[in-house]
Amino acid sequence: MSRILIIAEHDGAALSPSVAKTVACAAQIDAAQIDVLVLAASAADVAAEAASLDGVNRVLTIENAANEKPLAAVLAPQIVAATEGYSHVFGPSTTFGRDLMPRVAALLGVNQVSDIMSVEGSHTFKRPIYAGNAVVTLDAPAEHVVVATVRTASYKAVAGGSSAPVESLAIEAELPSHTRYVSTQAGASDRPDLQTAAAVVSAGRAIGSEENFDLIFALADKMGAAVGASRAAVDAGYCPNEMQVGQTGKIIAPDLYIAIGISGAIQHLTGIKDAGTIVAINKDEEAPIFEVADIGLAGDLFQIVPELTNAL
Amino acid sequence: MDKILVGLKRVVDYNVRVRVKSDGTGVETDGVKMSINPFDENALEEALRIKENGGASEVIVVSIGPSEAQQQLRTGLAMGADRAIMITAEEAPDSLTCARALLSIVEREQPGLVILGKQAIDDDNSQTGQMLAALWGRPQATFASELAIDGDTATVTREVDIGMETIEIDLPAVVTVDLRINEPRYVKLPDIMKAKKKPLDELALADLGVEQAPAFAHTNFAPPAERERGIMVDDVAGLVAALKDKGLV
Structure with missing residues (x-):
C-alpha cells in the first residue's frame, strides 16, 4: 500500500x-x-x-x-x-x-x-x-x-x-542562507482567482491596448468572472503576467471560458482544454479557436463585448 | 565573474504541430524542423548581455543529447557565445541525469552563474535547473523575468502565480528564465561564418562518470482527447440564449 x-x-x-x-x-x-x-x-x-x-x-x-x-x-x-x-x-x-x-x-x-x-x-x-x-x-x-x-x-x-x-515534526536539517526573499508584487484585485474561478473572461492581442482591457474587466465584473489573457496580450504590455493562460502560463479548468480576440494558438489552447464550455468571440471566422469552441460568435469584439455586458 | 554557463536543448521547433506516431511509440520527429528550445535562447541572450555589460568574461554553451545538437550549439556560438561543449548521448537523457552531467561541467568550468530555460517545450518538465541547483548545493531562481548582478549577489524577479516575486541570491547560482526576460537577437550571416571557427568540444556522456538516474519507462504516447467543434451563433442575443440554455448565466 x-x-x-x-x-x-x-x-x-x-x-x-x-x-x-x-x-x-x-x-x-x-x-x-x-x-x-x-x-x-x-x-x-x-x-x-x-x-x-x-x-x-x-x-x-x-x-x-x-x-x-x-x-x-x-x-x-x-x-x-x-x-x-x-x-x-x-x-x-x-x-x-x-x-x-x-x-x-x-x-x-x-x-x-x-x-x-x-x-x-x-x-x-x-x-x-x-x-x-x-x-x-x-x-x-x-x-x-x-x-x-x-x-x-x-x-x-x-x-x-x-x-x-x-x-x-522536529526536523534536524541545515538550512541555507544563500537565498533571501525580498518582496512580492501582486496585482491588487478583488476579482475571483483565475485558477479557481467558475467563469473566466480572457482577451488576446486584438484588444489593442491596456485601456481597452477595461471592456473585458466590465464584462467579467458583470459575470463575477476572473480575467485572463493570451501570451500575446501580456507580451504587448496590455496586462500583467499573472493573467497569462497557456503552456507557459496558467492551466485552468473553469466551467465557462470566454475567449475574446484570441486566435487560439496551441500553446493557449493547452491552458483551457479542460474548461466546461468555451465561448469564442473573434473577427476572423477561420481562427483556430472556433475549432474547439462550444459556442462561437464571429464579429468585432468592440461592438460585441459592450453589448454582451449590457445584455447579461 | 569569469564564466557563465548556458544550456541549449535541441527540440522540435515551436511552430511545428507535433503528431503522435500511429504505433504509440513516440512523436513524429523525422523530417521535422529542430531548433534551440525558445527559453534557452532567452537564457543565452541574458548571458550575452551580462558579458557585454562587463559582468562576465566568457559565455559557454552546453548541450546534452544526440550529436545533431551541435547545430544548435553552432547557432549559440553565432549568437555570441565564446565556446561550446557537446555532451553526446544516444537520446536526450532524463532530467536528473542531465543535471548530473551539467554538475560535472560546472565542477570543471567553475562558472559564476548557470542560466537555463525555465522548461523545454518538448517534455514540458521544468526540472533540470532546480535539480542542478540541488545537487550543486547552490541557490535557484526559477521563472526569472529580470536579473541584476551586483558583485557576488544577484537580484532576480520571478514570474509566479500571484504576480512577481523578487529574491536575492548569492553567486554562484542557477537561474532559469521566462520568455519575457529579453528579446533574443537575430543571428547575422557573418556571425554564422565566425561561429564555425569557435571551439566546440565533444564529450560522451558515458565518459563523464555520471551515474544514470532511475529512469521512467514511457510505455505509450497518444494524441490528446479532442474537443468537438460546437455551434456558431449570429449575434449577442443568440450567444446569451445559448449560455442560458446551458445554465451558465
Whole structure:
C-alpha cells in the first residue's frame, strides 16, 4: 500500500486551493495513508484547513521562522528529512510546486513526474507533453520514491468537513542562507482567482491596448468572472503576467471560458482544454479557436463585448 | 565573474504541430524542423548581455543529447557565445541525469552563474535547473523575468502565480528564465561564418562518470482527447440564449 506525503502550498495564513486538488489526485492511488506537510513560520491556521480535507489522514507541521516565505532551497532539505517511510511525495504543479519539487526529487536521487493528469496505477501515470499535443503514459520504478507534481486543472478539489489529527515534526536539517526573499508584487484585485474561478473572461492581442482591457474587466465584473489573457496580450504590455493562460502560463479548468480576440494558438489552447464550455468571440471566422469552441460568435469584439455586458 | 554557463536543448521547433506516431511509440520527429528550445535562447541572450555589460568574461554553451545538437550549439556560438561543449548521448537523457552531467561541467568550468530555460517545450518538465541547483548545493531562481548582478549577489524577479516575486541570491547560482526576460537577437550571416571557427568540444556522456538516474519507462504516447467543434451563433442575443440554455448565466 502506498503512503503519500503532500506538500502544502499556502501564503502563511490560508491553504491554497491547489492542495485539495492534489489530495484528489492522491486519493486515486490505493493508499494506506495520505498526509499533508505544512512548512510555515506559524502553521496552526493552515494546518487546521488541511486537516479538514476529506481523505487526509494526518497533517504534519514544521514550524521555523525561515519557512515564512516558500524558498525552495530552504524548504527542500526539511521535506527530504520528512519523507522517510513515504512511497510518494506530491505537490501541486503551480509555480510553488514546479519550483520546489524538482529540488526535492534531486536530493532524493530520483526523477520527477511533472503534471500528473491521470493515475493509472500506484506507479503509472499520464502526463501532457509538447504543449498538450501528446499524452505520455509512464511507469516510475517501484523501488524508488515517486516525487510528482499534480496538474491541478485535471482534478476537482476534495470536500472539507473532516478533522484529521495535526502533529508537529522536529526536523534536524541545515538550512541555507544563500537565498533571501525580498518582496512580492501582486496585482491588487478583488476579482475571483483565475485558477479557481467558475467563469473566466480572457482577451488576446486584438484588444489593442491596456485601456481597452477595461471592456473585458466590465464584462467579467458583470459575470463575477476572473480575467485572463493570451501570451500575446501580456507580451504587448496590455496586462500583467499573472493573467497569462497557456503552456507557459496558467492551466485552468473553469466551467465557462470566454475567449475574446484570441486566435487560439496551441500553446493557449493547452491552458483551457479542460474548461466546461468555451465561448469564442473573434473577427476572423477561420481562427483556430472556433475549432474547439462550444459556442462561437464571429464579429468585432468592440461592438460585441459592450453589448454582451449590457445584455447579461 | 569569469564564466557563465548556458544550456541549449535541441527540440522540435515551436511552430511545428507535433503528431503522435500511429504505433504509440513516440512523436513524429523525422523530417521535422529542430531548433534551440525558445527559453534557452532567452537564457543565452541574458548571458550575452551580462558579458557585454562587463559582468562576465566568457559565455559557454552546453548541450546534452544526440550529436545533431551541435547545430544548435553552432547557432549559440553565432549568437555570441565564446565556446561550446557537446555532451553526446544516444537520446536526450532524463532530467536528473542531465543535471548530473551539467554538475560535472560546472565542477570543471567553475562558472559564476548557470542560466537555463525555465522548461523545454518538448517534455514540458521544468526540472533540470532546480535539480542542478540541488545537487550543486547552490541557490535557484526559477521563472526569472529580470536579473541584476551586483558583485557576488544577484537580484532576480520571478514570474509566479500571484504576480512577481523578487529574491536575492548569492553567486554562484542557477537561474532559469521566462520568455519575457529579453528579446533574443537575430543571428547575422557573418556571425554564422565566425561561429564555425569557435571551439566546440565533444564529450560522451558515458565518459563523464555520471551515474544514470532511475529512469521512467514511457510505455505509450497518444494524441490528446479532442474537443468537438460546437455551434456558431449570429449575434449577442443568440450567444446569451445559448449560455442560458446551458445554465451558465
